[in-house]
Amino acid sequence: MEGSETAERQRLRRALVDLLNTYSSEAQHIGHAFANRNHLHATDMHALLAVMHAERHGTPLTPGKLGEAIGLTSGATTALIDRLEKGGHLRRSRESTDRRVVHLRYGDAGMSLAMAFFTPLRPHTDAVMDQFSVDELQVIEKFLNGMTGALVEYRDELRGR
Template sequence: MYRRRDTRRDLLIAEITAELRRYGVDAQHVGHAFAGQHGLNVTDLQALIAVMDAELTGAPITPGRLGEHLGISSGSVTALIDRLERAGHIRRDRDPTDRRRVLLRYADRGAALAMDFFRPLGERTDRVMSGFRDDELEVVYRFITAMGASLREHRDMVRAARPESPRRRTD
């Protein structure tokens, strides 16, 4: 049922929600443009983002964790990694503390391609952020972090509720 929005807060929440939705769609378009220019599919792009995010946190991702993150089988993740490695986007490194473990890292060629493509967006982002005071950025950070956590919770709930495909069924 339609709820009338007549307070300033209600209007602001509606506008923020609409902007977040538009931002998400626009970010997907940019990601798909990068993927299209480099012969990547959506799963490839998601894998590259997961590898990059893991490296940024200082905890490179393993193939098993990548498969869990993407919700794909070990065979599919192996094919994915092989494809991304052949294309020069990622590399496999042995874990220096446990040589049995493989860590996935962004390859120099893949990092250079991403840097060239996303540099103009980074510059635009820097210009936007320079218009905000530190205390404002702290509020934005708190907001976007909470919104991201909320979205991931919902994503996980939806994943858990979806019926298994016949190929994944174990009974």
């Protein structure tokens, strides 16, 4: 019986990695469609996602943290932020008592474009999530957080940190 559990575990590991790769690829296709419609580069999309995620978690990014998150030099990060700010996708905000500290926020125009593009996706994703209990979704959340952490760890190893 233990041998079959091991075989099933191996099968699930392969299947889950394949599914994660497929999900990542499909999400990239949708991200590229959004980028193409709005004349954005792939790096722009990575930056916007990083800013959005940081905002959702209540920890807005500084330009330095954004550059670190997406692997750009400070000069390239500044050019990226300038381009996204000019297009209304990002805005710089000084929110701390130290006026030198700049936080990045999603711009209203950029948010409107994102909402118009991604809102029609929501019924599709809601239909999938509705098939799972809260307990099951918590297990999935734990799994995806762990897998994301593993990727970040490896990315940092590749960067020599």
